[in-house]
Amino acid sequence: MLFDLTAFEECERCYREALRLDPTYAEAYCNLGGLLIKLGRLDEAEVNLREACKLNSCFPEALNNLSDLLRLRGRPEEAEACCREALRLKPDDVQAQLTLGNALRESGRFHEAESCYRAALDHNPAWPKALNNLGTLLVDLGRPDDAIRSLRMAVAQKPDYPDAHFNLGVALLLAGQFDEGWREYEWRWKQDRKKSQLRGxxxxxxxxxxxxxxxxxxxxxxxxxxxxxxxxxxxxxxxxxxxxxxxxxxxxxxxxxxxxxxxxxxxxxxxxxxxxxxxxxxxxxxxGTTLETIPQQASYLRADPQRVAAWRQRVRQLNGPRVGLVWAGNQAMSGDRRRSIPLERFSELADLPGVSFVSLQKGPATSQSPPPGLSLHDWTDDLHDFGETAALIEALDLVISVDTAVVHLAGALGCPVWLLNRFDRCWRWLLNRDDSPWYPTLRQFRQPQPGDWLSVLKDVRAELEKYELSNIARS
The missing domain is CATH 3.40.50 (Rossmann fold)
Incomplete structure (x- = not known):
């Protein structure tokens, strides 16, 4: 009851008192681990859940909670294994079906995830959480109309369900229904995961x-x-x-x-x-912004002209076209494994005659080595802020990037940018188009199937071979 009332501190105190009285109380470790997940204290949660599983190796609820935690920590394969063991122990565990679907979705196995969510709904067709999870998956699958139906059902069953309202907003935005979409998007501030970001x-x-x-x-x-x-x-x-x-x-x-x-x-x-x-x-x-009234200036940001001139002097030594490259995003972001591309996969762009690639990559992915034949020039140690990165971008002929801030920066500057877009694209890139109403100079190269970067990079290579410098230079 305390957990349901979200009296988290008192709830935690009770679980810890129970464990003080009985250190072998597996259920208390399981419940405490589930609470700590909700509080975002994942290290402590994992310790407690593993202890629960150690004390009781046939404990499907603990395995289910541990699976959810492992998914949140970016370990979907381990999460899947835990869930499947929970379902072996308790085949009719609908919560484990839902958690397994979440792990499969995180791995990009969307159709398998859909089967799990629908199996959970077969047991309870009006379960708001399952309807919400199915709705978010249908967004990933590019089926916004189906997603909207599922999420409206979730909201009908539970009108004060922030996650379902927010996800409905995302589905509506993906479908281009901005008016209602923006209103539902405001529910983000009532989500548990956003509460720590409330400014007060x-x-x-x-x-x-x-x-x-x-x-x-x-x-x-x-x-x-x-x-x-x-x-x-x-x-x-x-x-x-x-x-x-x-x-x-x-x-x-x-x-x-x-x-x-x-x-x-x-x-x-x-x-x-x-x-x-x-x-x-x-x-x-x-x-009151709609799809038709998005401000579409050719550029609304500008780099410092002196910085741009300095970078043009530096890149002049390179054979053109001079193409900026970003292959990875922030690893902390949910779904980053699906949007980032290991640099070695860019072997498809190796040995392109006359093309010079310039790294715009920051963060841990800079430690990756380019594949043989890919000429990659790296001045990123000199990119101390986005003003400097903007100046370098304006000195280049083209930017090719996965879905990161650099895409938005190049688009805001009015520079040509090619987006390497994952199958489960963000709502802002919409559906069934290779351009963007947000950035007139952006072109999308989309995965035809989840995980299929090879097709994307083959298409990019074909376009790079087709274009001379005059074709991709800024207008």
Whole structure:
């Protein structure tokens, strides 16, 4: 009952007291592990769940909880093994069916995951959690209409279900139904996983309208790419209003020149006085943005001209076309294993005559070695912020990247960019198109099937062979 009432601290105290009285109480270890997962304390959760399994090797509930944890830690193969053992012990365990579906989805085995979710729904067709999980999977499979139906059913069964509302918003956005999509997307702030990001401002949330002489804080809330994509809306909001923009520190030099803002501050620095606030990704809802009214300037950000000139001097030594390359995203992001490509797979682009690749990759993936025959020049040690990266991009002829912030940066600069897009694409890239309403200079190369990067890279090679420098140079 305490767990259901989300009295987490008291719940944890009770489980630990039970274990003090009986250190061999496997059920208490299992329940404590499940609670710690909900609290995001995954290291502690794993210790407790493994202890539960050690004390009782035939404990399907503990195996199910451990599977969920392993999936969250990016170990879907181990998660699958735990779930299958739980189902061997208890074949009619519908929660284990659901958890197995989650592990298979994380591995990119979407059709197998769908079978698991539907098996769970065969036992209880009105189970909101199963309807929600099926809906999110159908988004991955590019079936937004089916996803919307499933998620509407989940919301009908449980009207205050934040995850189902948010996922419905994603499905609607993927389908291009922006009006309702933005409204449902606001439910993100009620999700458990977002509660740690709530700012707790005393000032009221701004939902549009005149603010007089009051100061509005617009703040970044998600990843660097999201900030780069949605900062396009700031000038429209700042016109006739006093606006202060808060963004991630690496973006401050680049975004400081956005028209109309009164000031810019790095996330983590003290905020100036303000009267109202609005999250950056809520601006399209405030503005009533539809698919047809997305601001489509050729470019809305610009690198420092002196930095661009310096980089042009450096890249002049390379044979053209000069192509920027990014092969991996942030490993901490859910689904990164499906969106990133090991650098060795780019052997398909090796030995292209006259093409010089320039690394724009940052983070742990920089330790990967290029395949033989791929000429990859690396100046990333000099890329200290996104302003510097923007200058290098403007000095290149083309950027080729998986779905990372660099795609958004190149698009915002109005530079040619080719997106290597996974099968379960983000909602913002929509369906059945190889262009983007967000970036006029972007072209998509999509996986035809989950995990099929070979087809994508073959298509990219064919296009690179077809184009001369004049074909891909910026207009």
């Amino acid at each position: 401002f005393r000032q009221p949330l701004w939902s549009g309208g005149d603010i007089g002489d009051r100061v509005l804080l617009v703040h970044a809330e998600q990843g660097l790419g999201d900030t780069l994509q949605f900062c396009r809306f700031v000038p429209a909001i700042a016109a006739g209003r006093r606006v202060v923009l808060e963004v991630q520190r690496p973006l401050v030099p680049l975004l400081a020149g956005l028209p109309g803002i009164e000031g810019i501050v790095a996330l983590g620095d003290p905020l100036p006085s303000f009267d109202l606030y609005c999250p950056l990704l809520s601006l399209p809802r405030v503005l």
